[in-house]
Amino acid sequence: MPRFAGIATFARLPRLDEVGRADIAVAGVPFDSGVSYRPGARFGPSHVREASRLLRPYNPAQDVFPFGAQQVADAGDIVANPFDLEAAVADIEAGSRALHDSADRIVVIGGDHTIALPLLRDIAAKHGPVAVLHFDAHLDTWDTYFGAPITHGTPFRRASEEGLIDLTASMHVGTRGPLYDKQDLVDDERLGFAVVTSEFVEEHGVAAAIERMRARIGDAPLYISIDIDVLDPSHAPGTGTPEAGGLTSRELLRMLRALSDLQIVGADVVEVAPAYDHAQLTAIAASHVVYELLSAMAPAADASGDGSANA
């Protein structure tokens, strides 16, 4: 079958119902009722799957076969009520919990950033408070919008208040752009986040950013949440709240590779909104981000082998 033919699962992987169990399930959450600006991230999962057809089995940058060293399968979508935010976050948490019956870990494609809250509720129920490494142009620790506590600008404040995150090991990477107030940064620090801004990366380089990230995380169980708007709009135009001056996809992929020896317990890639995309730029970037995450989550090849035993 040519890679451009057939129904698009992520990276043309088998469906979870075809393999029964997986080490890692990739799942979509087509939900965007929490957005504050441009809508459309509900169409993110299918757009990223479509753009992921060209991914190949061997990742030379991490010397790993991400789909050979472990069973990865596409679990389809977790369905969330588009008309009721409270119901939606309950749906997503329940969907994540159910999926963990047949997969050790899950990597979620959003959807807007609201979905990180119910995903973290499930993850923290399993692991206790986790280090959250949050790649984003935005803090997403704001309090309310029009009185609403659950939006895509608030998941990490709620998660912090609920005791879901390790306050000594969590960090934002790639933040930039205008805030509402100086106090936003004061609140953010109190909520448990250190920050590596986009400007820091420009001034000190990716290696220094990685050093800060690793020092902050230590050996805590790690949840990685990647808002695609961490990338510069030139690399990822297809998103709802774009901000100038972001990371390149090359910088982001390199940062993810540097996490491969850490205890990654789950991840999401969110905020891909295809209506504003061009030539699949954003979806291609997102598909490679997911691929790099799956590679980083793969067990290290043993000294004698190349990790390709089951490829």
Ligand SMILES: N=C(N)NCCCC(=O)O
């Ligand atoms: N999570 C994302 N992408 N954006 C949050 C932006 C919230 C705001 O409009 O102030």
Ligand SMILES: [Zn+2]
């Ligand atoms: Zn963002």
Ligand SMILES: [Zn+2]
């Ligand atoms: Zn975000």
